Amino acid sequence: MEAGWARMNDLIIIQASQGLCAYVVKNVKDARSRGVVVGHDHRHHSEKWAKLTAAAFIDQGVPAYFHDGQDNGYKVYWENAVQIIEPHDKGISASIREQREPRSLNIESLASSPLLRKYDEMAYFEYISSLCLYKSLNAQTALKFVNTSMHGVSDPAMFKAFELFGLPQYIPVVAQQKPDPEFPTVKFPNPEEKGALDLAIATANEAGADYILAQDPDSDRFAAAEKGPDGKWIQFTxxxxxxxxxxxxxxxxxxxxxxxxxxxxxxxxxxxxxxxxxxxxxxxxxxxxxxxxxxxxxxxxxxxxxxxxxxxxxxxxxxxxxxxxxxxxxxxxxxxxxxxxxxxxxxxxxxxxxxxxxxxxxxxxxxxxxxxxxxxxxxxRYGYFQTSNSYFICTDPPTIDTIFARLRNYDGHAAPGGTPHYPPTLGGLAVTRVRDLTVGYDSGNAPSYRPELPLSSGHMIQFRAEDAAGGSKITLTTRTSGTEPKIKYYLEGSGKDANAVGELLRKVVQELSDVWMEADKHGLGKP
Missing domain, CATH: 3.40.120.10 (Alpha-D-Glucose-1,6-Bisphosphate, subunit A, domain 3)
Known part of the structure; x- marks a missing residue:
């Protein structure tokens, strides 16, 4: 929490909530009788900001169903229960700009408002129950599971969900079981990060567990690891x-x-x-x-x-x-x-x-x-697939623009009329398709050459390449980040031989750095 337009703070929450409320009342039929659901998790200021959000709706006569233990950061879901896309995202942004003058909101009196209502979690657990297929088989298993909620909110829901599935209860990572906004046992609270599962692995080794389950702190992401026959842990991507x-x-x-x-x-x-x-x-x-x-x-x-x-x-x-x-x-x-x-x-x-x-x-x-x-x-059965995802660090936006402009006009060979020209090969394989979601070009979608996917607000180009026999294939997507000074790349190779795919990926990463991104020339950093 810090002051400023590019930070999370009370004013930003109030302005966003006022704008969202105005948009919802205008565009959702019977919004004042149907109400909204507002949730939060355990991170610093999360509960207060959720109350400010609820108060902004209640101030305009819209009931707020308050639910402890959801996500932080201000995600917005529409009445179809899916996160918003166009046209609602732009409509809400415009409404926020029209509602910048903050109204006075009293969250101390929120609890006494008849429009503040408790959210019923039964619907969620009915959904969880609907996913279970083999309850009796689950109850008979000898498998042991260790679970970590990564200092987040998932443990109570996980405990109940294991009961609903008939599974023997998991062994919790006690030091990470309860919510803690300081995340004291991990450098970064993401189960994908190196070392994030160290405590879970230690707990699993001590308990003789077979699998590790992990949720991130706001409980929307999942990671897993399996104890291999050699005693080493296999963490799945x-x-x-x-x-x-x-x-x-x-x-x-x-x-x-x-x-x-x-x-x-x-x-x-x-x-x-x-x-x-x-x-x-x-x-x-x-x-x-x-x-x-x-x-x-x-x-x-x-x-x-x-x-x-x-x-x-x-x-x-x-x-x-x-x-x-x-x-x-x-x-x-x-x-x-x-x-x-x-x-x-x-x-x-x-x-x-x-x-x-x-x-x-x-x-x-x-x-x-x-x-x-x-x-x-x-x-x-289907071919071996291996990924290699990483990023380059660049804090200068014009440099990023220069890099991507060169990829679209590779070696100065762009065709007349503005048709882009991209690198023709990648890792020794012929580039067979390019989809550029920034300029709106897809070489594989003739005759319009317009991509079917929505355009991206930043740079985003996907390349597909393969050898003449179709045995080895590469997919590379490179894009800018909207929240970090990074050029991210998502690279995947496929083929029949795992070693050959691994060697191909190493070759492509080097070419991407030296030739496509010109990392040394542009002073790009690497993780």
Whole structure:
């Protein structure tokens, strides 16, 4: 919390809430009788800001259903229960600018307002229960799970969810079990970060556990690790978990007897293309969608048009669109360990993902397999996929513009009329498709050459390359960050041989740095 337009503070919360309220009242039928849900988590000032948000709505006669223990940062969901996209994001931004004069709000008297109502959590646990398929099998398992909530809010929900699934209770990482906004045991409270699972691993080794489950502090993301036969822990990447979940959803759908042509799954454009390969092999639909930035600050939305929610909004809305087209969409994910299940909740949920993973490995054990051995089988069946994601640090926006301008006019060969010309090869493979979501160009979508995905507000270009035989393939997405001074890249190689794919990725990373980004010339930093 700091003063200023580019910081989180009471004024920014009040302005954003006033603008959002005005927009909701204007655009949602019966908003003053239906009300809004407001939640928060345990981080510093979170409860106060949630109360200010509720007070801003109550001040205008809109009931607020107050729910302790949700997410922080000001995510906005529309009445379809999915994070907002156009036109609501721009409409809300405009409304915030019109509501900058802060009204006086008294949160001390909030508790006595008849418009403040307690949120009923039963609907959420009904959703969790609906995901359970093998309750009796779960109850018989000998598998041991360790769980860490990473000093966050997930432990009470996880405890109840394990009961609903019939699973033997997990062993908690006691030092990280209760909410603590200081996150004292980790350098950064993200289960993806190196060392973040050290305490969980120590707890699991002591308890003789088989799997580690982890949720991030606001409980919307999920990570997992498996104890290998050599005693070492295998931590799965977001893409590996996405592949495992997709295979589970596919087998469940096959067992239902429904036509595979009506099944669809969704992933962000920077996620692995392995589900795409599975979809082509099995005959169901795969849809990719634009990735979203995690918006940590509200201030920019008071000053200029930018999305008010991010991350999973495109995945959830793409799933809804596919449903309207007649598809069943049981799963969607992003590589940053965000996973969505079923049709009742179109957002990432760490608790749901934890339970789906736990039940899945129970069924695998009954078949004599583990998550890692099953993943190996999937690689053998559909091809080996390996990712290498990282970033370059650049604090000078004009330099970033120069780098991307060169990629669009590679070696000065842009065609007359403004048609871009991109690098023709990558890692010795021929570039077969370029999709530039900044200028609106897709070489694979003739004759319009317009991309089907929405355009990005920053630089974002995706390249696909492969060898002449189609055996080795590369997908590279490079984009700027809206919240950090970074040029991010998401790189994936695929082929039949894991060692060959690994060597190809190393070659591409070096070429990306030396040739495409000209890292030394531009003084780009590396993590």
């Amino acid at each position: 977001g893409d590996q978990l996405g592949t495992l979940f997709a295979s589970a959803c596919l087998e469940k759908y096959k067992a239902s007897g429904k036509p595979l042509s009506k099944l669809a799954m969704v992933a962000s454009t920077v996620s692995s293309k392995m589900i795409e390969a599975i979809a082509h092999a099995e005959g169901f639909k795969f849809a990719e969608c634009l990735t979203g930035e995690r918006a940590a600050l509200l201030a920019p939305y008071c000053l200029r048009e930018q999305p008010l929610a991010a991350g999973f909004k495109y995945i959830g809305n793409t799933a809804l669109t596919l449903e309207h087209e007649g598809y069943e969409v049981p799963f969607g994910y992003e590589e940053a360990i965000g996973f969505m299940f079923g049709s009742l909740l179109r957002d990432k949920d760490g608790v749901a993902a934890s339970l789906m993973f736990a039940e899945f490995v129970v069924t695998l054990q009954k078949a004599g397999k583990t998550a890692s051995t099953h993943l190996k089988e999937l690689y053998e």
